[in-house]
Structure formats: structure tokens, C-alpha cells
Amino acid sequence: MRIPEKIGKYRLISELGAGAMGVVFKAQQDVISRVVAIKLLPDEAERGDPALVKRFRNEALAAAKVIHPNLVTVYGVGNDVGFHFIAMEYVEGKPLDATVQTEKWSLSDLLSMCIQAARGIAAAHSVGIIHRDMKPKNIMYDQEGLVKVLDFGIARIGEDSLLTKVGTIMGSPPYMSPEQARGEHVDARTDIFSFGVVMYEVLTGVRPFTAPDTRTMILERQKLKNPPPVVSILNREVPWYIDRIVSKCLYGDPRKRYQTVKALVDDLLLAQYLLDSNRVACTVLADVCKKAAENSFCIPWKRIGRTLLAALLFFLLCILAMAPQVSMAFLLALLVPLFTLELFKVRRFVKGMVDRQVEKEIRSKQKKKAPVAS
Numbered sequence: 001m002r003i004p005e006k007i008g009k010y011r012l013i014s015e016l017g018a019g020a021m022g023v024v025f026k027a028q029q030d031v032i033s034r035v036v037a038i039k040l041l042p043d044e045a046e047r048g049d050p051a052l053v054k055r056f057r058n059e060a061l062a063a064a065k066v067i068h069p070n071l072v073t074v075y076g077v078g079n080d081v082g083f084h085f086i087a088m089e090y091v092e093g094k095p096l097d098a099t100v101q102t103e104k105w106s107l108s109d110l111l112s113m114c115i116q117a118a119r120g121i122a123a124a125h126s127v128g129i130i131h132r133d134m135k136p137k138n139i140m141y142d143q144e145g146l147v148k149v150l151d152f153g154i155a156r157i158g159e160d161s162l163l164t165k166v167g168t169i170m171g172s173p174p175y176m177s178p179e180q181a182r183g184e185h186v187d188a189r190t191d192i193f194s195f196g197v198v199m200y201e202v203l204t205g206v207r208p209f210t211a212p213d214t215r216t217m218i219l220e221r222q223k224l225k226n227p228p229p230v231v232s233i234l235n236r237e238v239p240w241y242i243d244r245i246v247s248k249c250l251y252g253d254p255r256k257r258y259q260t261v262k263a264l265v266d267d268l269l270l271a272q273y274l275l276d277s278n279r280v281a282c283t284v285l286a287d288v289c290k291k292a293a294e295n296s297f298c299i300p301w302k303r304i305g306r307t308l309l310a311a312l313l314f315f316l317l318c319i320l321a322m323a324p325q326v327s328m329a330f331l332l333a334l335l336v337p338l339f340t341l342e343l344f345k346v347r348r349f350v351k352g353m354v355d356r357q358v359e360k361e362i363r364s365k366q367k368k369k370a371p372v373a374s
Contacts, residue, residue, distance in 0.1 A: 003040070008080045010038055010087055022056065026090060029075075036075060037091070041084040053084060060086045062152040066127045070120030072140075072150040091148050097136035100202050107203075107237050108276040113139075114199050115268045116147035121195060122261040124149070125188045132186065134194035135175045136201060173217045174207055178252045181221040189254040192261060196249025203242070204234040208250065224252035242271050 003025075005012060010027040013035075017024050022041040029036055041056045060077040063086075067073060073089040094102070096113065105113075117139050124131060131138075131152060138151040173181070177193035180186050200208040208228030211217035231246050232238040245267050251257045258264040266287075272279050316331070 004081045004083075007038065007040070007083055007085050008076070008078055008087075010036060010085075012038065022084075027087070029087075034075075035090045036087050037089065039086045039088070042082060056084055056086070058152075062124070062129045063088065063150075065129060066123050068120055068123035070116050070147055070149060071123055072148050088150075089148075091140045091142050091150070093140050093142035093148075095137045096139040096141055096147070096198070096202060099141045100136075100205070107235075108272065108279050110202055111242070111268065111272050111275060112279055113141060113147050114202060115265065115272060117149055117198070118195065118261055118265045118268060120147070120149035121191055122265055124152075125191070125261055130186065130188055131191050131194075132180065133172055133175075134191050134198060135172045136198055139198065173214050173221065174209060176218075176221060177254070178221055178224045179254060181218050187254075188261065189257050189259065192249050192258050192264060193251075193254075195261075195264075196246055196257075199246050199249065200228065200231060203231050203238055203246070206234060227251075239271075239275065241274060245271060 003012065003023075007027075009031060010029055013026045013028060015023060016026050016037065022039045025038045025040065027036050027038040028034065039056075041053065057077065060074055063072060064074040064077070072091060074086060075089070076087040078085055093099070096117070099105075099113075100110070121131060121134070129152065131149070133151065134149075138149065140148045140150060142148060175194040175197045177186065177190040180190045180193075197208055209217065209221065211220055227247070227250060230243045232240065232243050245264070249257055249264065258267075269287075
């Protein structure tokens, strides 16, 4: 395949990578000297696989449908000199997995990257786009500290089913959800599962699911009987509330996962606030604080109160089992004062009601005796 020096208004500079959905080049739009990324797909690909070009154009339509700082922006799409092409924002950085492997990041930094990526996915979901191929290689970390979600090659837009028939398995096996591995109809919750796998890998450095080959991995994923170990077992720095977030994403049953990425982002922001409140932006700080106040796991004395109540009940059951007579005496000694106190409360409540009724009657009589103004 001979690559031309120029396609449309873009001059090709160097190859960035290749995949099933075409070859990506670094290019320059000479008129405004803008550096872009150009994805190319030769015209003859349509003869071998007509759906490939449709998916290629689907990527452009999906990415161009929403503009968000955490999504790659599409500048144009077209056909020239025997190639279909998509011109998009050039992200100078590294995929998320390469960034985590080559550089030492704090837990707060890693969580910040996950929050940015989740916001990009939430923006795509808000206009009806399901990515269906979430993996670290499709999440870029640029030199300015921004995370960008890219590669919507197999995205599904709205209820479009022409390119994604039931029974067709598409995506990356290590990251796909059970329903996606079964070839079933998928919704936004499939991206939540895949993103949970990404977070697990980012926080621990290993994938939660492994298999000797792709076929075995897909078969195991279709059933997903055994959940992976919690994140904190592999990374002792991870607190339990982040464990809970990742585990909730990785449920095999979609009904048990987060139902929206917005809810996932809210919990990630809350976790970031608990981990390092200085990393939470002022624009969302009020909402995060409100959620923290409403959430029981952020209020330690609520947990302590429940634990003490459970311990007391357990203690009473043990006494009841070992020494019934002593336990009955103990219960009577405990319940009599409580019962007496409740009687006083009831008496005070009844007396208050009677006093209010008497006062109401006195005021009614005074109104009747009051002289009428002439």
C-alpha cells in the first residue's frame, strides 16, 4: 500500500501506529500550521470487508458528536487519493498503561487520571455513544497532564444495530464485559465494567483477569464466576473505599454495577476528597462535601455506633445461651429503667397535648367575649 505525501489539506509527516481500523499518521494542516493525527483506511478495504468502512466512518461520527476536554476532537472526515481519512486532534503523550509503567505516580495522581478518563466516557454516554473498547491503550496522558479518551472505532451510537448485531463479539477480550463476551446487546454498563478493569490495572500494575489464550479468556468472561482479588491486596496503599468502587464496576451482573458513569465519577471524586482534598476542584467541592456528609462510610461514628450495637446484641445472645437466669435478670435491669423513661416521655407528651387543648379553648372563649368594633 503506497502512502501519498498529502491527503486533502493535510501533509503527512510520520507514521504513529497501525491497527485493525487503519494506519495513523502525524500530519500538518499547512494553512493554519496545525499538527493533527490522520487515520487512513484504503478504498480497497471496502471490497474485503464492507462493514469496516462503515465502522471507520462510525468512529468519526461518534467522536465528532461531542466536544469535551477529555475526549479527542475530530476536525474532519473525507475521501481522497484512494483513502478514507479522519483528521483528529494530535495528542502528544503516552497511553495510560505505558505512563503508569514508566513513571512513578502517587495514588492521588492515578486516581486523578481515572477521574479524567471517566468524565470523558460520561460525556460520550451523555449523547448516546457507547465506546465498547475501553482499555489503557485507548486512554492517552498528554504532556499538559490531560487525559484523553480516543479510538471510537467500534462505538455504538444510540440504538444503531446495523453494525453490532447480537451474537457478534467485538472488543478487547482482557477488558470486555461478560455480556459483551457473550455477544449480547450492551449498554453503557459494558463501558463501566471495562473501565473497572482499566482502574484495577492502573492501581495494581496487573490485570484482574488472565487466561492462556484469547478463546479461553472469552469463555471464562462469559460466565465470570470468580471475582478478582480486591485492589488493596495487591497495592497496600489503596484504601478500602477505592476497593469498593473498583469492585462495584467489576460485577458480572450489570444490575449490580454502577448504572451510570456519572455515579461512578461522583464516587471517584468523593474518594479523591477523602484521599487528598486539595486535589478536588473548587467547582465540584460543594457537591463532594454534601455527598460526603450524606454518605455513611465517610462518617466514622455512624460505623462505630452500628458496630457497638452489633457487639451488644451478640453479647446478650451469648449470655442468654450460657446463663438464661442471669441474662433475664440483666435484661430486666436494663429494660425497666428504659421503660420507666419512656413512660415519663409519654406522660410529658400527653400533658403537653392537654395543655395545648386547654389553651385553645381559653383563647376561643376570649374571642367570643371581645367587644365588636363599631
